[in-house]
Amino acid sequence: MSKPKITETLDRLSSKKSVKYGVYLTAVIIFLALILLPPILGIIIKWNAIQEILDRPELIARALNAIENSFAVALLVSTIDVVAGIPMAWLITRGKSKWLNVLDTFSDIPFIVPTAALGYSLLLFWSRSEGISSLFGNPLVSPGWLLVILLHFTFSYPVVVRVVVGALLDYKMEYEQASRTLGASPFTASRTVTLSILKPSLIAAFILAFSRSISETGATMMVAEAFENGPVFIQKMKDDFLAGKVSQTTYEGSIVFASFILIAISCTIFAIILILGPRLKLPTKKIWPTFERKLSYSTAAFSRNSITLLIFFTVVLIPSLFVALPAFEAVFTQTLPNALSGLGVWGEYWQSLILSYLLGAVVTVLNVIIGLPIAIIVARKKFGTLPSTILDLLVNIPLIVPSIALGVSLAIFWKENFTFIPETWLLIFAHLAITYPYFVRSMSAAVERISLDLEEASRTLGAKPLGVFRTIILPLTKYSIFSGAIMVFTRSVSETGATLAVVTTLRTAPVVIVDWVKPKVPVPPATPLEIGLGCGFLIFFSFIILLALRLIVRGKGRY
Amino acid sequence: MPDVRLVNVTKRFGKIVAVDNVNLHIHDVEYFSLLGPSGCGKTTLLRLIAGLIQPDKGEIHIGDKLVNDVPPEDRDIGFVFQTFALFPHMNAWDNVTYGPRVKGFNTEKASTIGHEVLEMVRLHERLDAFPSELSGGMMQRIAVARALAAGAKLLLLDEPLGQLDAKVRNELRYEIKRMVRDLGLTAIHVTHDQSEAMAISDRIAVMKKGKVLQVGTPQELYMNPQSIFVAHFIGESNFLEGYVSNMSVKEALVELRGGIQVQVVCKGVERGERVVLALRPEAFVVEKKIRRGKNSVLGTIERITFEGTNVRYEIRLENQDLVVIVKPSIIEEWVNVGEKVTISFPSEKAHVFAYPEAGLREEMAVE
Numbered sequence: 001m002s003k004p005k006i007t008e009t010l011d012r013l014s015s016k017k018s019v020k021y022g023v024y025l026t027a028v029i030i031f032l033a034l035i036l037l038p039p040i041l042g043i044i045i046k047w048n049a050i051q052e053i054l055d056r057p058e059l060i061a062r063a064l065n066a067i068e069n070s071f072a073v074a075l076l077v078s079t080i081d082v083v084a085g086i087p088m089a090w091l092i093t094r095g096k097s098k099w100l101n102v103l104d105t106f107s108d109i110p111f112i113v114p115t116a117a118l119g120y121s122l123l124l125f126w127s128r129s130e131g132i133s134s135l136f137g138n139p140l141v142s143p144g145w146l147l148v149i150l151l152h153f154t155f156s157y158p159v160v161v162r163v164v165v166g167a168l169l170d171y172k173m174e175y176e177q178a179s180r181t182l183g184a185s186p187f188t189a190s191r192t193v194t195l196s197i198l199k200p201s202l203i204a205a206f207i208l209a210f211s212r213s214i215s216e217t218g219a220t221m222m223v224a225e226a227f228e229n230g231p232v233f234i235q236k237m238k239d240d241f242l243a244g245k246v247s248q249t250t251y252e253g254s255i256v257f258a259s260f261i262l263i264a265i266s267c268t269i270f271a272i273i274l275i276l277g278p279r280l281k282l283p284t285k286k287i288w289p290t291f292e293r294k295l296s297y298s299t300a301a302f303s304r305n306s307i308t309l310l311i312f313f314t315v316v317l318i319p320s321l322f323v324a325l326p327a328f329e330a331v332f333t334q335t336l337p338n339a340l341s342g343l344g345v346w347g348e349y350w351q352s353l354i355l356s357y358l359l360g361a362v363v364t365v366l367n368v369i370i371g372l373p374i375a376i377i378v379a380r381k382k383f384g385t386l387p388s389t390i391l392d393l394l395v396n397i398p399l400i401v402p403s404i405a406l407g408v409s410l411a412i413f414w415k416e417n418f419t420f421i422p423e424t425w426l427l428i429f430a431h432l433a434i435t436y437p438y439f440v441r442s443m444s445a446a447v448e449r450i451s452l453d454l455e456e457a458s459r460t461l462g463a464k465p466l467g468v469f470r471t472i473i474l475p476l477t478k479y480s481i482f483s484g485a486i487m488v489f490t491r492s493v494s495e496t497g498a499t500l501a502v503v504t505t506l507r508t509a510p511v512v513i514v515d516w517v518k519p520k521v522p523v524p525p526a527t528p529l530e531i532g533l534g535c536g537f538l539i540f541f542s543f544i545i546l547l548a549l550r551l552i553v554r555g556k557g558r559y
Numbered sequence: 560m561p562d563v564r565l566v567n568v569t570k571r572f573g574k575i576v577a578v579d580n581v582n583l584h585i586h587d588v589e590y591f592s593l594l595g596p597s598g599c600g601k602t603t604l605l606r607l608i609a610g611l612i613q614p615d616k617g618e619i620h621i622g623d624k625l626v627n628d629v630p631p632e633d634r635d636i637g638f639v640f641q642t643f644a645l646f647p648h649m650n651a652w653d654n655v656t657y658g659p660r661v662k663g664f665n666t667e668k669a670s671t672i673g674h675e676v677l678e679m680v681r682l683h684e685r686l687d688a689f690p691s692e693l694s695g696g697m698m699q700r701i702a703v704a705r706a707l708a709a710g711a712k713l714l715l716l717d718e719p720l721g722q723l724d725a726k727v728r729n730e731l732r733y734e735i736k737r738m739v740r741d742l743g744l745t746a747i748h749v750t751h752d753q754s755e756a757m758a759i760s761d762r763i764a765v766m767k768k769g770k771v772l773q774v775g776t777p778q779e780l781y782m783n784p785q786s787i788f789v790a791h792f793i794g795e796s797n798f799l800e801g802y803v804s805n806m807s808v809k810e811a812l813v814e815l816r817g818g819i820q821v822q823v824v825c826k827g828v829e830r831g832e833r834v835v836l837a838l839r840p841e842a843f844v845v846e847k848k849i850r851r852g853k854n855s856v857l858g859t860i861e862r863i864t865f866e867g868t869n870v871r872y873e874i875r876l877e878n879q880d881l882v883v884i885v886k887p888s889i890i891e892e893w894v895n896v897g898e899k900v901t902i903s904f905p906s907e908k909a910h911v912f913a914y915p916e917a918g919l920r921e922e923m924a925v926e
Contacts, residue, residue: 172642172644174640174642174644175644175646175647177609177611177631177638177640177644178638178640178644178645178646178705179646179657179661180610180611180630180631180632181609181611181631181632181634181636181637181638181706181709181715182632182637182638182657182658182661182705182706182709183632183658183661183662183709184632184657184661185630185632185661186630188661189632192657192661193646196646196648197646197647197648199648281648284648284649284653285653285660287660287661287663289661289662289663290663
């Protein structure tokens with residue numbers, strides 16, 4: 001059996017230093033040129049517009065106030081996330097019931113609900129007469145800061161749970177068992193040993209939740225009403241500009257100002273976390289044996305689990321899916337046949353749905369191609385320790401930029417300098433920039449977990465570098481590539497903020513739903529039943545695609 | 560005072576029966592070893608005693624208390640893990656004083672205990688070091704010190720020396736034994752290394768496939784193995800197949816392959832039964848001259864290995880069976896490869912077992 005000639009040639013080529021570094025360098029250049037620099041340059045191009053806003057203290061005060069709100073919400077929500085996420089992750093990984101598998105799958109659902117639909121869903125559930133408010137007669141939670149906090153909790157909680165579950169699964173139980181045999185009650189053991197050892201993962205979870213909260217735009221717009229955080233401020237300025245209420249320079253100036261401050265403060269906060277994180281010690285010295293023992297056994301554990309599940313169902317799961325309820329109702333009315341035959345608003349809806357999924361697929365494939373080499377550079381420190389670490393940090397920047405700010409500055413950069421670039425490409429670039437960190441992060445973590453010994457063994461047996469990648473790295477990280485791809489795909493399909501900012505004619509499904517829910521024209525284009533059904537379809541198809549991907553991946557790649 | 564009693568203890572993992580209806584009594588202040596090949600259930604048994612896992616059936620008593628439903632922290636045990644499981648985020652001192660602290664002792668008492676146990680393992684100068692900065696032997700001693708500091712009278716050791724170099728391993732095994740004796744503890748030590756178990760144990764339980772095959776002192780197990788597996792696993796044995804051709808009151812005449820007749824002391828076998836004889840390498844007499852006599856067989860030296868203290872002969876018998884014979888190297892008259900010799904053994908030195916149903920190879924398998 002001979003290898004196909006092309007593989008053989010490529011393998012041989014890959015052992016040449018120039019070719020190897022050529023590939024890595026190309027990946028880095030693509031990363032810089034397509035993902036990192038355009039949004040930054042977009043801001044820099046319009047730097048002068050800041051002058052405009054500096055003369056308007058009331059606008060500055062408003063922007064700063066909005067940014068303050070952003071960080072207050074993000075800090076509060078990510079702290080609650082970690083505190084509430086730990087017991088949930090604990091329950092999923094340590095519980096004995098078979099239902100926990102189902103719970104594990106449920107906890108992913110808020111991932112697949114497009115953020116715009118998620119925002120609308122929460123609005124219905126908490127504030128409108130259709131939801132929980134019907135039990136109380138008046139809105140339980142009015143749109144505003146409290147609803148924004150609830151919303152941010154809903155979409156960032158699953159992220160935290162996922163990260164902590166992963167960490168707990170990798171954790172060596174022996175440490176906790178050692179603690180138990182030395183006389184510690186389960187609560188003391190978890191607090192003084194397990195959580196301390198898992199600290200890096202808890203910090204990572206906090207950072208993810210934090211950046212997600214800082215950058216989320218689409219859903220926040222839906223529920224914010226008068227409350228303004230950074231992204232909502234930018235969106236409102238854009239709306240005002242489109243409506244002719246503010247001049248172009250004021251609009252650009254405030255966007256550049258707000259984005260710049262958001263990014264600068266986020267970077268500072270992350271730098272502080274990265275520097276102080278490893279030094280931060282969880283308090284393990286002080287121990288309260290009797291009290292902690294009480295917290296360990298049946299009654300306390302039972303109430304802890306009950307509260308965790310109650311929070312998960314009432315604050316996360318049911319509000320996320322609430323929007324799909326009218327969909328069930330719609331099934332029995334004329335709405336469904338209308339929808340299926342593409343009448344009225346539905347023709348555009350189906351087109352947008354197809355565009356969303358195609359876009360998701362293209363972005364996913366591109367991510368795998370241009371993200372893998374970077375993941376390997378970061379994981380294996382191919383360019384030396386310092387450059388690789390810097391690259392690692394740079395990759396994360398798009399995570400913390402508000403998606404609307406990212407979209408706006410991308411639009412400025414591409415549209416003003418490269419007018420020939422079609423909008424489709426712009427859309428792809430925007431989604432690529434937003435999803436790229438997710439893929440590279442999960443891949444580089446996966447590559448890092450593969451022992452270097454395996455690669456070296458493969459080399460000593462005669463494999464060329466590309467051969468090592470093909471026969472060792474790829475098969476061993478297959479599962480992570482898939483799960484990274486799933487993350488990229490769902491993130492792209494649900495992306496709203498940046499999409500709104502870059503496109504003028506193209507409309508993805510979340511954009512259409514935003515239009516339905518927050519109509520710009522006096523007469524709403526869609527009835528509540530139609531909105532419900534539209535969201536329902538989006539959730540349903542996304543769920544089917546995810547389920548299919550999971551079934552393909554299941555049981556594979558776990559060694 | 561802690562003795563440990565296991566009554567009909569069974570533990571399953573899915574379809575695998577890891578511990579199969581085990582009954583054991585470990586006495587107070589005894590150094591007891593659980594010995595067996597990997598996967599025999601010895602570690603599972605130790606974890607059951609510690610309460611890290613729960614039995615599916617049976618009772619576990621520590622002292623006069625039934626502990627089935629008692630969580631590990633209330634069993635008053637010390638446990639030394641194979642990987643040591645030193646908390647990576649705490650230095651040696653915090654590791655060692657962890658037990659006293661979680662038990663709610665005041666700082667003064669905790670620190671007194673800490674100094675005592677560190678003194679005992681002679682690692683006082685390294686109390687600021689984190690586990691990653693310590694050598695294997697030091698980590699092991701900190702792990703033992705930590706287990707002792709919890710003040711338990713029952714020490715459970717799961718392959719505590721498995722990760723160490725041979726020299727360190729030999730030193731530490733006696734050190735642990737000494738501490739256990741000095742402190743008047745009961746120790747249960749899991750190992751797959753029969754020489755380690757023989758060297759330190761008061762009694763040993765030999766396990767295979769979840770069952771305890773034999774319990775006894777090292778001498779009893781060596782001199783009087785009650786199964787082919789124990790004869791094979793403890794020390795070294797030659798196994799010769801044959802069948803019983805005649806019986807008297809105390810002795811049996813066994814016909815080996817090739818029609819060689821030997822006489823052995825045994826009970827409980829029947830005429831015509833297929834049997835296996837187990838003979839220790841040092842049980843034979845080797846003579847250069849060829850002679851026919853009781854229990855003597857002719858053979859040819861096939862290989863000689865000089866091992867220092869001993870010389871090891873591999874001898875091909877006239878019926879093509881191979882036996883290994885070990886002789887002290889200084890007293891023997893040397894024999895050369897290819898020489899014809901007569902080997903013989905006293906009839907009471909052979910252990911006679913019924914031929915195993917699954918076959919001899921399967922019966923001896925350690926994996």
